Amino acid sequence: MKRGRVAYAGAIHEATPDGDRVRLADGRVRDEHEVVWLPPFEPGTIFALGLNYAEHAKELQFSKQEEPLVFLKGPGGVIGHRGDTRRPADVTFMHYECELAVVIGRVARNVKRADAMQYVAGYTIANDYAIRDYLENYYRPNLRVKNRDGGTVLGPWLVDAADVADVGSLELRTWVNGELKQRGNTRDLVTGIPELIEYLSGFMTLAPGDVILTGTPEGVVNVNAGDEVACEIDGLGRLVNTIASDADFARG
Known part of the structure; x- marks a missing residue:
């Protein structure tokens, strides 16, 4: 559903x-x-994976890390389908990140990977924007890069886990102004969903409504004010939003 x-x-x-x-x-x-x-549900803690597709890591000239690269995001940065995301006037490189978002359905603590999928309520699409100008380094994606108001788009639908036949083989696509710019498949995740749930629940408790953003494939390009960005994932729908300027937000 x-x-x-x-x-x-x-x-x-x-x-x-x-x-x-x-x-x-x-x-x-x-x-x-x-x-x-x-957003199709009230998000709790948001866990965002960095460089979780090998080709995207290569695209950014970054070698594989020993543990998953994870950082936290506040729910205040989340907006829904067809919302506007601000592009500050002083930046030179802001890009989308089409991601499969995994929504936790029940309390998870010290979960083994073999049991991990039993804790998933469903899936949605995320577009998690990043501003590379503000990045200190890939181990420290600071607050201005990844916790901006309106910088994480979720939706349009929460799809029940039981309705997604093979979450390990979903194609992701991103279109900018109608032109296909990004394409990938969840089969290429460096760290898969069961492993991520095992890893995270091994040192902290996951709660219903918590979200794991599983990373983005290669193919990120700069976007500008006025651009329409559409992210698609097989079976989950099409998430659309628009890039807006400082002037649109009455900020100078």
Whole structure:
């Protein structure tokens, strides 16, 4: 099942897809542009994987690390489908990162990889923007790179884990203004989902609503104000958002 959350007519509604439209829990059907999209669930702690596709690490001239490269993100940086992400005027290289997002469904502590998938509630698409100008180094992706307001887009749907037949073979694609720029497959993850859950739950407790962003494949390019970026993952949908300028956000 695919489930989402939208704001419409002064209230927040659970929503499901209805062809190219959106069906609210009360039965009303609306066009995508008539509603304000929220993240499809209330995110808890967000664990973001860096350089978890070998070709992307090679693209950035970075060798494989001994342990997963993980950092935390606050839920305040998350926005929904069709939201705007600000590109500060002083930066030279800001790029998208299309990622499979894994949503934890129950408390996980010291989970073994053989049991790890039992703790997954579902999956959604993430577009986790990065500003390379602000990067100190790959071991320290500082706050300005990865914890920006509106810098992480989630949605449009949370898809139940049982409805994804083979999460280890999903194609990811990113389009910028209708042009295909990025393509990869989850079969190429350096550290897979069961291993990530085992690793993280081995030293901290994972809670329902926590999210693991599993990394992005090669093919990241700079984006500018006005660009429309669309991320697709097989079976999960199409996540669209727009890059906005400082002026759009009334910031100088």
